[in-house]
Amino acid sequence: MTDRSDSLLKVDGLSLSYQTRQGELQAVRDVSFELARGSALGLVGESGCGKTTVANCLMRLLPDNARISAGRVLLDGQDVLLLTEEEMRLRRWRRISMVFQAAMNVLDPVYRVGQQIIEAIETHGVESTDIGARERVARLFRMVGLDPQLMERYPHEFSGGMRQRAVIAMALSCDPDLMIADEPTTALDVIVQDRILRELKAIQQPLGMSIIYISHDIAVVAEVTDVVGVMYAGRLVEMGDTADVFRAPAHPYTAALVSSFPSVSGERRPLTSLPGEPPNLSDLPPGCPFHPRCAYATDVCRTEYPPRAASGSRWAACWHPLDATLVPQS
């Protein structure tokens, strides 16, 4: 699927833990994926599965108690984890930008919205003049469906949807190669959510920008991504083309996620919710961490972490993949 020369981002064996008072908390384990230039990748999973930590790790915006124990994050072949803080700073927003989870408070209440975008443009020298910067903001505002005159307003004068659009405009302001959208529409009502997602999709393609969508809402991810990775307890458990993964999930966890969401266009089917709780990251069960909640679990699931079962670029980490075409790799 992914041509190596066209690869923008390659995450390789990333593991990360937080030092907490209760001891070490392994938030991300051995996560690897690759993202082609111009494509959209989704990361889905329950709250606390490590999606946001992976995103923050790509931007190197981690809290002080986080420690990356292994892995590489290659952006155009360069490991961003080895960069100095200043080198990283110059890449933030210019190469990788982010639409944050809590968009309501991402805009600083004491500055005009336009000014906050101009601030990023000036920092990275994307435009050489004030007028150029203002015109760029006006262009971005039109692109996300906001009246350019709104750039003189303060964040509190914006509605939730307007703020989210402004935050997206801000994320696009420095022509990044990669935009991470962490629950970009969770705080919005469904109609606004749908409109913004469509616009994002429409913007992404002409700009040739890659996007990583992070969401617990698989309907959103199914709509806008090409490739999807499913995370559970800090690990990627299934990955593949979005359509394939959601049409015929191979991992029982993915299947459970899919069946817990209603489908508007598809056939009517009863919704099932996943029994049990997400595991405690500081005290994971042995073997496959999903086995206590899994209907297909056998003895081997309780003792040994499953190998990948793969077919082309599609794979799942499961002893008993639901899709028989996946072949276990030794």
Added chain:
Amino acid sequence: MTGYLVRRTGQMVLTLFLIITFTFFLVQAQPGDYASFYVLNPDLPPEVKDQIRTAFGLDKPVWQQYLIHLKNTFTGNLGVSFGNFPRPVLDVLAERVPRTLVLFLTATAVSFYIGFFLGKAIAWRRGGLFEYAATISGAMLFTAFTPAFALMMIWAFAFKLGWFPVGKFLDPLVWRGADVSANYVFGNMLLSAAAFITFALLVMLCLKRFGRRVPSVVAFPVVLGGALVIVAVWALSGIGGLALDIVKHMVLPVATLTLISFAGTMLLTRNSMLETIREDYVMAARAKGLPDKQVRDRHAARNAMLPIVTSLVYSLIFAIDGSVIIESVFSWPGTGLTLLQAVRSEDLPLVMGAMLFIGTLSLLAHVIVDVLYVYLDPRIRYQ
């Protein structure tokens, strides 16, 4: 906004009326009157004391005195100071008020600047030895007993080291033979300071007009140049030495006030910063790739400033109140010392005048902070 200010002015007048009333009866509740201040003076026969009472109207019933006083105050007549007879109260205050204001405005500005600077620095880099040292020493200075601490400062820097004068407003030896009055020199110093502040603000405003692309480094030499011009004018004026003498007398009280009050701002800034640091917009500012200093100053500290400005005004009021203590220890002839002497000698008009000044200042400070808030926080609007 205009309607709001009109309403606030109405409230201020009402509050001032209450202040005048309470103070008047409080002073009257003291035993004796101005004439009994001379009770132990054998040179003063009882008839003279009665004469004083009649002349100052102290023989009238209290309610009558109160009504007369109220009428006079609201028609702008603060009366004549008994103790400084025949100088009007207004004249005495016009001399003393600027001295107090300069002392305490300077001290508050310096301590606010230092406190804010240290507070944001220790909040930004937590857990270091510096945070520990700054917090401990700040808290110790903050809780120090003001008169004792002031005396220690005098002992160390004036008595032992001899760097600064022990107290008072000026050194008579320097001023002997001077053909200008202290008030004249001090008045001109105030004008210079006002001119300099206006100039500095204008420079800042012009720079803002040119946009952020003009480096703020330009501002510093320009402002410094303005300061040098003012200093040069004073040096050439021939009374520069006299001005320098007043400045020398100011250093120790300002330093003392700064040391005991900066920690309040520092600790408040630190706590306020610890709140704003966790805000999403600070995270977003960092994600935007802004330099660390810009994230701290333009976003975290700028938002942390809002509650601190409120405290700044209150601390200014407390400082002016506390001027009674500081001015007594440093023999600084300002409003505080005047008030103390007036209360002790039952110089009723002067007490009332000084209290009216402190009250007006407090009320004005509140209005100023309300108006300032509109500029600091765009979310606030008054109807």
